[in-house]
Amino acid sequence: MSLLISNIGSLVTNDPALGTGPLGLLADAAVVVDGATVAWVGPSAAAPAADEALDAAGRALLPGFVDSHSHLVFAGDRTAEFNARMSGRAYGAGGIRTTVAATRAASDAELNANLTRYLAEMLRQGTTTAEVKSGYGLSTEDEARSLRIAAGHTEETTYLGAHVVAPEYADDPAGYVDLVTGAMLDACAPYARWVDVFCERGAFDGDQARAVLTAGAARGLLPRVHANQLGHGPGVRLAVELGAASADHCTHLTDADVAALAGSDTVATLLPGAEFSTRAPYPDARRLLDAGARVALSTDCNPGSSFTSSMPFCVAVAVREMGMTPDEAVHAATAGGALALRRTDVGRIAPGARADLHLLDAPSHVHLAYRPGVPLTAVVWQGGVRRA
Numbered sequence: 001m002s003l004l005i006s007n008i009g010s011l012v013t014n015d016p017a018l019g020t021g022p023l024g025l026l027a028d029a030a031v032v033v034d035g036a037t038v039a040w041v042g043p044s045a046a047a048p049a050a051d052e053a054l055d056a057a058g059r060a061l062l063p064g065f066v067d068s069h070s071h072l073v074f075a076g077d078r079t080a081e082f083n084a085r086m087s088g089r090a091y092g093a094g095g096i097r098t099t100v101a102a103t104r105a106a107s108d109a110e111l112n113a114n115l116t117r118y119l120a121e122m123l124r125q126g127t128t129t130a131e132v133k134s135g136y137g138l139s140t141e142d143e144a145r146s147l148r149i150a151a152g153h154t155e156e157t158t159y160l161g162a163h164v165v166a167p168e169y170a171d172d173p174a175g176y177v178d179l180v181t182g183a184m185l186d187a188c189a190p191y192a193r194w195v196d197v198f199c200e201r202g203a204f205d206g207d208q209a210r211a212v213l214t215a216g217a218a219r220g221l222l223p224r225v226h227a228n229q230l231g232h233g234p235g236v237r238l239a240v241e242l243g244a245a246s247a248d249h250c251t252h253l254t255d256a257d258v259a260a261l262a263g264s265d266t267v268a269t270l271l272p273g274a275e276f277s278t279r280a281p282y283p284d285a286r287r288l289l290d291a292g293a294r295v296a297l298s299t300d301c302n303p304g305s306s307f308t309s310s311m312p313f314c315v316a317v318a319v320r321e322m323g324m325t326p327d328e329a330v331h332a333a334t335a336g337g338a339l340a341l342r343r344t345d346v347g348r349i350a351p352g353a354r355a356d357l358h359l360l361d362a363p364s365h366v367h368l369a370y371r372p373g374v375p376l377t378a379v380v381w382q383g384g385v386r387r388a
């Protein structure tokens, strides 16, 4: 079956060959979807016929959001911790262990139900591709089942055994790194595309992070790094050196870090939900963009430091607080996320791309920042199937 979406007031293609500017914007546009892929893009007046038709009535159509960083295999929540933090307590990585205990105690069915619920929440807000990490199991068995459950929902699965040192290894962090790079990796690699590490004071240092990423790469997993979130450190330059697809957070950067990102293929993935939810200073997107770095936006959805599944929220915060223009923020949340996952089939609307489409109840993508907190999603198609 083919579908013609006509009378699109403003179409974001993210293909400069199809329209104006980096967003490849087209006014009075139409899109034809054939099965799971985009078959045709052009002026509404020139659109070919299709089996079905939908009149967009002047509304905006953009690619589905690509959320390249989330931690959605978990149980329990951390309401009390958030409440305490908002009453003046500082955030430390130790809170992760609360979720580890709840996750280990949960059944597969409970973890799967939670993941299903949060992915559906994302979809209702326009997210059609979501990366999902492990990292709340921290044992061989619990990390492997976390990834097995995630792999049932997305091809973008990330092994994050190196989230924090497991409580059983509190006095033997080197022993834990041996586990993460050994038996745990062996059990997890079949279910993961990526390997990640929380390279931060209180989690894993530069040498440990390098060991985790190179061991993962030796098993065919592609590296990405939690880098420079809470302070300066070696994470960003390690990510660039190892050719990681993405360095995530990038909140505390030296000039050398910025230059390294700008001179590389490593995407700087900014996660403003984390700073929002921990009352921390935001990353400086303007500095990265002006230097020529490639930037993505993502939710970091997790029960501790960023319990939002909303890409529209991240776009609005990035524009208001991080120096991004609305065009840059929407690009980062779609094409940027695709780049951070090394995907060329999503994050754009062009012939041959996957038909992941997001119709807004608004005439322009700018409304995502202009109307913060307003549910603007009208229709979402994932692989050509109407899902929300």
Ligand SMILES: [Zn+2]
Residues within 6 Å of the ligand: 069, 071, 226, 300
């Ligand atoms: Zn994260």
